Amino acid sequence: MISDKIRDILNGxxxxxxxxxxxxxxxxxxxxxxxxxxxAHWAKVQSKxxxxxxxxxxxxILGRKSQIHLTQIxxxxxxxxxxxxxxxxxxxxxxxxxxxxxxxxxxxxGECDLATRNFIDWYLKEQVEEETEVSRIxxxxxxxxxxxxxxxxxxxxxxKREYSAxxx
Ligand code: OFO
Numbered sequence: 001m002i003s004d005k006i007r008d009i010l011n012g013x014x015x016x017x018x019x020x021x022x023x024x025x026x027x028x029x030x031x032x033x034x035x036x037x038x039x040a041h042w043a044k045v046q047s048k049x050x051x052x053x054x055x056x057x058x059x060x061i062l063g064r065k066s067q068i069h070l071t072q073i074x075x076x077x078x079x080x081x082x083x084x085x086x087x088x089x090x091x092x093x094x095x096x097x098x099x100x101x102x103x104x105x106x107x108x109x110g111e112c113d114l115a116t117r118n119f120i121d122w123y124l125k126e127q128v129e130e131e132t133e134v135s136r137i138x139x140x141x142x143x144x145x146x147x148x149x150x151x152x153x154x155x156x157x158x159x160k161r162e163y164s165a166x167x168x
Pocket of ligand 1 (some may be wrong): 050096127
């Protein structure tokens with residue numbers, strides 16, 4: 001049985017994951033509007049993965065015989081800037097999600113809820129992968145993104161991203 005405190009933290013994390021899905025989906029729309037369809041595809045795939053992240057938490061809470069409390073998802077906020085600036089905002093967002101996951105890990109440990117502490121390791125690993133991937137894209141954009149032909153190639157590369165359902 002998980003405590004009320006951990007239940008609330010995990011429900012809060014579902015909201016953050018679904019907010020992330022909204023954020024990436026609105027970024028995808030922005031990239032489509034400016035003709036960067038590969039970037040748009042990449043962001044849409046990420047949006048789907050974020051929904052998976054929320055659903056994994058959802059299934060975990062139900063599996064532990066606790067309660068789901070879904071709350072309002074805020075409208076996504078980001079600056080409609082150059083691709084590199086949008087990706088810098090993505091990086092900052094993912095860092096804030098990493099801090100939230102760190103907090104779930106610390107609090108579940110503090111509550112002696114070792115099953116949740118173990119469960120959340122999957123998210124810690126996922127955050128490292130996401131931060132790494134986004135920072136690589138930022139580096140590429142900083143190195144070559146000011147050249148239109150290079151931006152075109154980066155767009156093509158991001159357009160090849162494949163969606164595979166995140167599985168816990
Ligand atoms: Fe769910 O990993 Fe990004 O936010």
